[in-house]
Amino acid sequence: xIMRPDDANVAGNVHGGTILxxxxxxxxIISTRHCxxxxxxxxxxxxxxxxxxxxxxxxxxxEVANVSAEITYTSRHSVEVQVNVMSENILTGAKKVTNKAxxxxxxxxLKNVNKVLEVPPIQYAxxxxxxxxxxxxxEQKLDRLETKQRNGDMIFPIINPEPHTxxxxxxxxxxxxxxxxxxxxxxxxxxxxxxxxxxxxxIVAARHCKTNIVTASVDxxxxxxxxxxxxxxTISGRMTFxxxxxxxxxxxxxxxxxxxxxxxxxxxxxxxxxxVSLSKDGKPLPVPQLLTETEDExxxxxxxxxxxxxxxAKRQAQMQQAAQQ
Numbered sequence: 001x002i003m004r005p006d007d008a009n010v011a012g013n014v015h016g017g018t019i020l021x022x023x024x025x026x027x028x029i030i031s032t033r034h035c036x037x038x039x040x041x042x043x044x045x046x047x048x049x050x051x052x053x054x055x056x057x058x059x060x061x062x063e064v065a066n067v068s069a070e071i072t073y074t075s076r077h078s079v080e081v082q083v084n085v086m087s088e089n090i091l092t093g094a095k096k097v098t099n100k101a102x103x104x105x106x107x108x109x110l111k112n113v114n115k116v117l118e119v120p121p122i123q124y125a126x127x128x129x130x131x132x133x134x135x136x137x138x139e140q141k142l143d144r145l146e147t148k149q150r151n152g153d154m155i156f157p158i159i160n161p162e163p164h165t166x167x168x169x170x171x172x173x174x175x176x177x178x179x180x181x182x183x184x185x186x187x188x189x190x191x192x193x194x195x196x197x198x199x200x201x202x203i204v205a206a207r208h209c210k211t212n213i214v215t216a217s218v219d220x221x222x223x224x225x226x227x228x229x230x231x232x233x234t235i236s237g238r239m240t241f242x243x244x245x246x247x248x249x250x251x252x253x254x255x256x257x258x259x260x261x262x263x264x265x266x267x268x269x270x271x272x273x274x275x276v277s278l279s280k281d282g283k284p285l286p287v288p289q290l291l292t293e294t295e296d297e298x299x300x301x302x303x304x305x306x307x308x309x310x311x312x313a314k315r316q317a318q319m320q321q322a323a324q325q
Contacts, residue, residue: 052218055216188229
């Protein structure tokens with residue numbers, strides 16, 4: 001679809017959350033189709049996880065985003081979907097790949113939202129494809145468990161924070177989940193949640209830099225639990241790490257269940273977003289150094305630095321491998 005002004009920021013760059021929402025919609029369509037391809041109980045595919053997603057190039061107002069999806073692996077209860085996004089300048093015909101993403105879905109019964117159904121298997125062209133897919137499945141399963149175990153933090157307001165501190169830029173958004181946010185089963189679309197998360201992360205980045213900012217990448221997004229229609233969700237974001245030209249922002253979503261449910265607030269989604277600061281000409285700008293004050297902030301900074309260096313090393317290895325080929 002064509003990108004319009006309400007899809008973009010003040011500089012004309014399309015929000016990363018808008019692209020993430022389109023990616024998730026494509027993944028939900030193809031995985032739901034596949035899970036209903038054989039006779040059996042009807043179901044809807046629910047998003048469980050999004051692997052690291054890099055924003056290779058910004059999309060601008062007036063360009064057309066083409067989203068394509070393909071199922072690349074199925075386990076007994078989950079589907080792996082690979083999604084590519086290409087932007088097209090319809091005035092010049094120029095095209096470029098802007099995003100590549102991997103998403104995991106699970107099929108939930110239309111009759112019972114808590115029942116996970118079995119996934120019809122796919123046919124692989126080579127045995128190696130199935131083996132590689134199984135390896136990815138086991139890795140993401142382990143990472144989801146580790147991430148859920150460390151989700152206990154909360155963000156609280158800070159009075160008169162100093163510029164460039166964690167408290168200065170941290171932000172929260174409260175949203176009442178309505179019918180338009182939800183699937184046929186009455187729980188929130190993953191794409192809706194990701195769009196709100198990107199919005200909060202963008203506010204944190206803009207507050208820290210006071211410049212135009214764009215999403216550079218999103219670390220794995222883990223959907224720990226479903227969010228039902230009528231819930232009130234709080235999307236919170238805080239700066240965890242800055243390099244010379246990038247910012248890492250931790251974002252998590254907490255849900256307060258519907259009024260007639262006895263359950264307490266719970267952590268539903270968590271992720272790390274990376275942003276870069278841009279000049280009016282679209283050139284990268286230096287990022288102000290994050291000032292850490294507490295021991296927890298210093299610990300999170302070091303953890304973020306470790307993720308940054310790991311990603312940087314992996315990217316350099318991929319570039320060297322590509323050069324050798």
